[in-house]
Amino acid sequence: MYTQSFSVPDGEQPQASAATSAASSGKVKPISAQEVALQAAFDARIDADGRIEPQDWMPEAYRKTLVRQISQHAHSEIVGMLPEGNWISRAPSLKRKAILLAKVQDEGGHGLYLYSAAETLGTSRDQMLDALHTGRAKYSSIFNYPTLTWADVGVIGWLVDGAAIMNQIPLCRCSYGPYARAMVRVCKEESFHQRQGYEALLVMMTQGTQAQKDMVQAAVNRWWWKCLAMFGPPDADSPNSAQGMRWGIKRISNDDLRQKFVDATVPQAKVLGVTLPDPDLKWNESRQHHDYGSIDWDEFWATVNGNGPCNKERLNTRVKAWQEGAWVRDAALAHSRKQALKHHKEAA
Numbered sequence: 001m002y003t004q005s006f007s008v009p010d011g012e013q014p015q016a017s018a019a020t021s022a023a024s025s026g027k028v029k030p031i032s033a034q035e036v037a038l039q040a041a042f043d044a045r046i047d048a049d050g051r052i053e054p055q056d057w058m059p060e061a062y063r064k065t066l067v068r069q070i071s072q073h074a075h076s077e078i079v080g081m082l083p084e085g086n087w088i089s090r091a092p093s094l095k096r097k098a099i100l101l102a103k104v105q106d107e108g109g110h111g112l113y114l115y116s117a118a119e120t121l122g123t124s125r126d127q128m129l130d131a132l133h134t135g136r137a138k139y140s141s142i143f144n145y146p147t148l149t150w151a152d153v154g155v156i157g158w159l160v161d162g163a164a165i166m167n168q169i170p171l172c173r174c175s176y177g178p179y180a181r182a183m184v185r186v187c188k189e190e191s192f193h194q195r196q197g198y199e200a201l202l203v204m205m206t207q208g209t210q211a212q213k214d215m216v217q218a219a220v221n222r223w224w225w226k227c228l229a230m231f232g233p234p235d236a237d238s239p240n241s242a243q244g245m246r247w248g249i250k251r252i253s254n255d256d257l258r259q260k261f262v263d264a265t266v267p268q269a270k271v272l273g274v275t276l277p278d279p280d281l282k283w284n285e286s287r288q289h290h291d292y293g294s295i296d297w298d299e300f301w302a303t304v305n306g307n308g309p310c311n312k313e314r315l316n317t318r319v320k321a322w323q324e325g326a327w328v329r330d331a332a333l334a335h336s337r338k339q340a341l342k343h344h345k346e347a348a
């Protein structure tokens, strides 16, 4: 469970079906003159940094890679509602509650844009959600850790949303149009999320009691390394990176994004007055970047493979929410059928 690569039936894709005596390596062997031309046009558009749209021909491996990445991203957004959602009823003031409600609701919205973008590739939302609910689909490792105190909520905004923005800004230039366009709005909202988290922590660090300051530091200690791992395995161990970069889906590698995140976060931590929990973290004059210590990749893979502290709880909560929401979906469908019938009668 949960460990399998995302894999769903391809659906009916007449324009692509003949072109895929596809090698599992991700390279497509064109099998007719027409497909040679289609592949050449696709390659030329990618080389020219153009956009691919849903109606365009695309290699089946490109389609599958996008469905994998976009659906994992959508799942991450909706599972990502849970760790912070746990704190809505316990927020320390009405202002913080209103901000947190808006943020968690935004994450749900991001999931919806992303499922819609993935649907344009011919995979239904039901298929994607089934993969999530049965543990076949991945979602970000970061959401399998607990939010023990209110400071965790601030740290998720500052560091988790901060890492998410670093990874997602380049996706606004992704070669697949619907994904790139969805990411523009997502990034704007993530930027508010990051700022509200940082501001909440700043208030605790500058106006709080010693106990509140200690609570912030403890939360930073818990999340720092998990956020570095969130960017994915080192480039040398990242099986999808090379092809993703060639196709203009990924623009910046996992390690380069991780480095940018470290460099951007160190001065923010100084302003906050917290210590990032890494004795090896220091400025390297010759590289013009910060060096940092080793990430525990065994712990990362254990979490990705379903054995993190909250994997089971997160999945159970999602499945329960889906089951308990059945009546809402049924009611919405009944209403839309009724409306359609009414319009039909009026038109007749």
Ligand code: FAQ
Pocket (backbone or CB within 6 Å): 004, 005, 006, 068, 069, 072, 073, 074, 076, 077, 080, 081, 107, 138, 139, 140, 141, 142, 156, 160, 161, 164, 167, 229, 230, 231, 232, 233, 237, 238, 239, 240, 241, 244, 250, 254, 304
């Ligand atoms: N967790 O070869 P690569 C957010 C998997 S949204 C779990 O490097 P790729 C907003 C990877 O899928 C956070 N699995 O793969 C928010 C692959 O497995 P597969 C999510 C991971 O695709 C904030 C295998 O390892 N963001 O935070 C992780 O080239 C606060 C090998 O990896 C996105 O999804 C991981 N961390 O690069 C919400 C952004 N990392 O599929 C609420 C879009 C890697 O072959 C609150 N996605 N894996 O079985 C991406 O940019 C890429 O997919 C990467 C991975 C960078 C995540």
